[in-house]
Ligand SMILES: [Zn+2]
C-alpha cells in the first residue's frame with residue numbers, strides 16, 4: 001500500500017522541531033511546528049497550505065519568517081493554527097517589518113490565523129496588500145477538538161501542558177484508496193488524472209449507483225462506469241493513515257491521558273524525548289519528557305511506528321542512548 005502522506009522531520013533530532021507532511025498525489029503539504037526550516041527547499045515550503053504550531057517557544061516558531069518571506073507576493077491562502085495568545089504572537093511577528101510597498105502587489109496573499117481555546121476557536125485574517133493589518137475582527141467558532149476537516153482527512157488537537165498551553169496534533173486520513181493497476185489496464189484504461197477525480201468522488205460520498213466518466217486515452221475517448229462497480233473492480237479500501245506529533249509536554253497524569261487518547265493506534269508517532277531518565281528532575285523542571293516517559297506513552301497508545309526528536313544539546317554524541325531508552329520503554333509497554 002502506498003501511503004497518501006509521507007511525514008518527515010525537517011531536521012535531525014538535536015535541531016529545531018518541524019514535521020513536514022507532503023501529500024503523495026498533490027503538490028500540497030501541511031507542517032507541524034516551524035522551527036528552523038532552512039533545510040527545507042523553497043519548492044517544498046511553497047506546497048504548504050496549513051501550519052499547525054504546538055506553542056510559540058522560539059525553536060518551534062522561528063521558521064515563520066522564512067515561510068512568509070517565500071510566500072510574499074504569491075496568490076495564496078495560508079491557514080495557521082496555534083494555542084492561546086497565538087494571534088498576538090503572529091501580529092507581533094507581522095508588525096516587526098515595514099510593509100509600505102506591498103500595496104502594489106497584484107497577488108493576494110491572505111493569512112487565516114486561528115487560536116485554540118478550551119471550548120472555542122478565534123480566527124483573524126490578514127491580507128498582504130493592507131500591510132497585514134487585521135482584515136476583520138476576530139471571529140469566534142465552536143470547537144470540539146477538530147481543527148481542519150476535509151473530505152479525505154482531518155486534523156485533531158488537544159491542549160496539553162508545557163507550563164504554557166501547548167497543542168498536540170493528529171492527522172487522520174478518513175480511509176485509504178489503493179488502486180489496483182492491473183485491474184485498471186484490464187478495463188482498457190490508462191493510469192491518469194481521472195484517478196484523482198475517482199478518489200475524490202469516493203471521499204465526497206458520491207452515490208455508488210451514479211455514473212462516472214473516464215477519458216481512456218489521449219484522444220479523449222470516454223467510457224462510462226457506475227461508481228460502485230468501478231470501485232469493486234479497481235480499488236481496495238483500507239483504514240486511513242494516522243500521523244501524530246507531540247512536542248514539549250511535561251509528564252503528568254492529565255497530559256498522559258490526553259496524549260494517549262489523541263494518538264491511540266497511530267501509524268506513526270513523532271514525540272519529543274528531550275532528556276534521559278537519569279535527568280528526569282531537569283526534564284520536569286523544564287516541562288519536557290524523558291525518552292523513557294515518551295516510550296511509555298507510545299507503548300500505552302499502541303502506536304505502530306515511533307520517531308523521537310528534540311534531544312537536549314547536552315547529549316550531543318549520545319543520540320543512540322536516548323533512542324535505546326525510548327525504544328526499550330516502548331517495546332516493554334507494548335508487551336504488557
Ligand atoms: Zn517549549
Ligand SMILES: [Zn+2]
Nearest residue numbers: 057059060248
Ligand atoms: Zn522546544
